[in-house]
Amino acid sequence: MGENAVEQTLTQLRVLDDRPHARSTPSTAPRTLADLYRDHRQRMVRLAVLLVDDPATAEDVVQEAFAGLHRHWSSLRDEEAAVAYLRTAVVNGSRSVLRRRRTARDYVPPHQVNARSAESLAMLSAEHQAVVDALATLPPRQREVLVLRYYGGLSEAEIAEATGITRGTVKSTASRALDAVGRVMNNPGGS
Template identity: 40%
Template sequence: MSNSTDDLFCDFVRTRSPALLRTAFLLTGDRHLAEDLVQDALARTHRGRHRLNDPGHFEAYTRTAMYHQHVSWWRGRRVAESMPGELVDVVQPGSDHARRTDLKLALHEALAQLTRRQRAVLVLRFFEDRSEAEAADLLRCSVGTVKSQTSKALARMRALAPELLSAVMEEA
């Protein structure tokens, strides 16, 4: 296989798109918005691919573009978000799979009720395991803003989905 930048970028898109989509979904709370966010970030990375010194930087560049685009969305428009309708439970109650599915649904539903900024700091801090300083840099805000938004988001998550906290405590 050729080691051209274009080939390396195609390999990156093919192998890392699912992980990028998961992160984008956590940020947006909507599959279609997540796809738009990833597509926009990949387009930006594609345009800048020849400036990147190392193809290993594709992911960092793409994720940074995703966070910046997400920030511009929350600054640019205020759209009320909601879960459309109730989700039907098709898994047998009581099974481990059913419990994990219930927890995932509760997590996604609770995340969808947070503000974009709160969702972004939680995804960066706990899903991406970024420091407060890294999150602040990516979101172009102060460390204090990251701290306060994290605190507010976690308090809201505890109120919206107390079953998530009890599930975490059971695993500890």
């Protein structure tokens, strides 16, 4: 299982998420914020869900990213820069959510569990669910790197830019994360 299952699952999610209109040929009219919202919102939400593991929180993170894009709209040079801005904003917003969760856990009894929605569970096969569950055990940076690489389809350089870490750190983090996911998946009991 391990690395191959992670790649297949996240790549399959990316393929399912790609929409024909999001990759359409550019028209003569300039793209608007509404066009970007329509074409990229769902993909950004899925990215955030993989990072924060909660659909409602992911929606909030993406809404904040689009609000930030609106505030900086006039200073962006093109659509690619806008999408890169959104991706970085979603990663940073997800990090903030995870930091707040970590702080909140200090005050919440450890036996409380965040349950995944029935919709998200029904959409995944058992093997895919095992991969998503294994991702949830990773430290935030490792999860970010794997999600951006295999779900986001980003290169090491793009991941480095989106996360604010070096390319070498991206590479070593991805390697450690894949090893950790493989160990979790090969030892589902967690002993």
